[in-house]
Amino acid sequence: MTSIESVHGPADLRALTVRETEELAADIRRVLVEEVTRTGGHLGPSLGVVELTLALHRVFESPRDHILWDTGHQTYPHKLVTGRAGAFGTLRQPGGLSGYPSRTESAHDHIENSHASTVLSYADGLARAHRLRGVADRAVVAVIGDGALTGGMAWEALNNLADGADRPVVVVLNDNTRSYAPTVGGIPAHLAELRGADRPSRSVFENLGLSYVGPVDGHDIPALERALRHAAGLGRPVVVHCLTEKGRGHAPAEQDEADRFHAVRPRPAAPAAPRASQGPAWTDVFGAELAELGAQRPDLVALTAAMLAPTGLAPFAARFPDRTVDVGIAEQHAVTAAAGLALGGLHPVVAVYATFLNRAFDQMLLDVALHRAPVTFVLDRAGVTGDDGASHNGMWDLSLFQMVPGLRVAAPRDAATLRRALREAVAVQDGPTALRFPKGTTGDDIPAVATVEGMDVLRHAAPDVRDLLRDAAPDAGDAGDAGDARDVLLVSVGSMAGVCLEAADRLAEHGFGVTVVDPRWITPVPTALVELGLRHSLVAAVEDGGRSGGAGAAIAQALADAGARTPVRTFGLPQRFLDHGRRDDILAAHGLTGRHVARAVVEALAGRDGSVTIDHLAPQPVGAEQ
Structure with a gap:
């Protein structure tokens, strides 16, 4: 039986007989079920495009021909046949394969497409570039799910493709009647008519000016290859209508009426140890x-x-x-x-x-x-x-x-x-x-010890919480000078409350006066938060979003507008595209833990008061940026 281990690239597929290709399809499904149920990922969409993927790579010559996918969560078979089968066990793992097309992984991944309805615009642009540069020896193929056709951007692109007789693009419509759940609206109704016995004389695509081929059985490899070769030979924009089944070949997915196993969670490697309450999702x-x-x-x-x-x-x-x-x-x-x-x-x-x-x-x-x-x-x-x-x-x-x-x-x-x-x-x-709110579970509720003008106080250093805003704000001339050198205000944004409370505990153990507040409503910045910030030597805002222009930046601006000289330290994520990995690991790598925050606060205060030292906190890299 032909197995995925014998395939090192798309060229190997073109040497197979039809029977061997069908055997390979079965083996790919075996690998998908075994590995994706272990690592987690988008199982149903990929099971549905196994034969389509093989046909595409047998007819077209990737990466010279551009095969583009919308959306990218259906590309697991594509990854397997383009030289990544040996690494497939690392799917969605830190340092492993991405769950979507990735230009850094393979020359066969031309776009990093994970949001829907975009591929036809990419294809139109690529085809225009080929025409303008005189490139005539490569095809542009755009695979789009029927669910993605409900997005307006897809129709903006179709409108332009229809006017591009000199820009041949093969649009492969993967019609499985579903996106996450059954596809809604007039588009699926029209596609159903095209699938039926009493089909209309012309499709909406033909009425727009595109050629139309199909419908074709998306699990019949010879039929798919004939349709794709015919479409490529037309030399103009054409839609190939392929009928596929999401979750094909995996009985639990086929029987799942909710989402056909659209995505599955990773299987635990071993029985989990008892854990503290995680709360509801x-x-x-x-x-x-x-x-x-x-x-x-x-x-x-x-x-x-x-x-x-x-x-x-x-x-x-x-x-x-x-x-x-x-x-x-x-x-x-x-x-x-x-x-x-x-x-x-x-x-x-x-x-x-x-x-x-x-x-x-x-x-x-x-x-x-x-x-x-x-x-x-x-x-x-x-x-x-x-x-x-x-x-x-x-x-x-x-x-x-x-x-x-x-x-x-x-x-x-x-x-x-x-x-x-x-x-x-x-x-x-x-x-x-x-x-x-974030992905995952809520954990235990974190009660407020007090509420000041709608802002929750989770911990306070004042002898009486009513002293927090005593005498209102200091005069502008004294703004930022009212607090003791060791008085710190930690502002927790959303799910960062636990991190802030851990940091406060660490700081308090070493003599720092720490107040932790949760504004709850963070935009606009509450007046009470500004007044409280004026009474501390340092304000530190902790958020799990981008630092540039985020909640911390807004708090700093509000304090500056109030005439404060109080420094504001913002902990958050750098404004760059982060690699896939576990949430807790990513947060830790960027300084969003109690230990990192505590150490960085001490370092910030050390620069303002020579009596404050950091010797009592063990050296630890801090990922938060200044």
């Missing part, structure tokens, strides 16, 4: 609370961009299906549609992964905020997500949010403050709100 807390609010507020409407269950909206949808809107993979449309719902007297809640809201920033700014529309954005997987790598880390949101006038932003630290923040957010009727 952030997503589950949000979903349950929104459903409860929906029963109390008939004006609440929930919107998702093809990710109903992953963003926690399933409980709301089950109870209020008429008030649940799935727009498909179309975040831009979701946000502006939410603005329209708000203008119509409702309060929409847009639930989306933090990384995907980046795509709708303009709509948030000019369609929602400009109109002061009461829209609540709920950002799951904010900060570091880890295994999915650079494209999925939700670390850009706090920097972007600072640029949106009138937007109020909450960062809950635990399940209790998430419920509280959601209720406060949907109560706002004069502008947009947002709340963000």
Whole structure:
């Protein structure tokens, strides 16, 4: 039987007989199931494109021919046949293979495409470049899932491709009737007509001016090869309509009506040792609370961009299906549609992964905020997500949010403050709100020891917490000089509360007066936080987002505007694309642990007061940047 071990590159595929290729397909599925269930990753999408991947690499000559994928989570078979089978066991592991195409891994990965609906624009640009440079000996092939066709950017590209008779692009439409869940809207309805016996005389693609081939069985390798060769020979833009089954060849996936094993979690290597309470998942807390609010507020409407269950909206949808809107993979449309719902007297809640809201920033700014529309954005997987790598880390949101006038932003630290923040957010009727939380579980609730003007105090050094804001702010001339040289204010942003409290414990053991506060609502910067900052020798803000323009930068600006000379130290992530890895490891590598924060605070104070030393803290590299 032909196995993946015998394939060292795409050229080896072209030497196989059809029967050997089919044997290889079965072996690839075996490897996918064994390895992805161990490492975790996108199993269902990759199982569905095994034969399609083999046919593409037998007909076209990668990397000379450009084979582009949308989205990149279906490229595991592509990785296996392009020389990475030996390293496949490292998938999504620190230092191992990425879960998406990666230009640093292979010349066969032309684009690092992990967000949907973009590949046709890449293909159009590449084809234009070939024409302008006189390159005529290579093909441009764009594989796009039917779910990605619900994104507007795909149709912007199709509009241009249809006018490009001199720019031959083979568009391979991988139609499995699903993105994460079943594909919604008019596009899947039209594709269903094309699959049926009473198919229309012309497809929408032909009406646009593109050629159309298909439908073709996406698991029939000879049929696929014939269709692809025919399409390549047309010498113009053409859509090859391939019918595939997500999760093909793995019975549990085929029988899973929810998402066909879209993504699976890694299998534990050994029985886990007893652990402290991890609390519920952030997503589950949000979903349950929104459903409860929906029963109390008939004006609440929930919107998702093809990710109903992953963003926690399933409980709301089950109870209020008429008030649940799935727009498909179309975040831009979701946000502006939410603005329209708000203008119509409702309060929409847009639930989306933090990384995907980046795509709708303009709509948030000019369609929602400009109109002061009461829209609540709920950002799951904010900060570091880890295994999915650079494209999925939700670390850009706090920097972007600072640029949106009138937007109020909450960062809950635990399940209790998430419920509280959601209720406060949907109560706002004069502008947009947002709340963000990380991937994973909430841990135990962290109670406040006091609340000062809406800001939670988690630890305080004052003899009486009421002294925290005694006498209000100092005079401008004394701003920043009121605190003792060892008085530190740690500002926790969201899930960084545990890190701040650990740092405070370490500092307190050595005589530092430490107050830890959680503003909860971090944008705009609370007045009470500014007043408190004026009374300390150092303010340190700890966040799991990008440092440039993030929460810490906003706090520093607010203190400066108040005339303070109080230094502000910001702990967060560098504004660069971070490699995939475990969340805790990434945070530690960038100084986001209690030990790192404590040591860096002492170093900062040592520069202001020679009596402060750092000898009592063991040397430890600090990843946070100055």
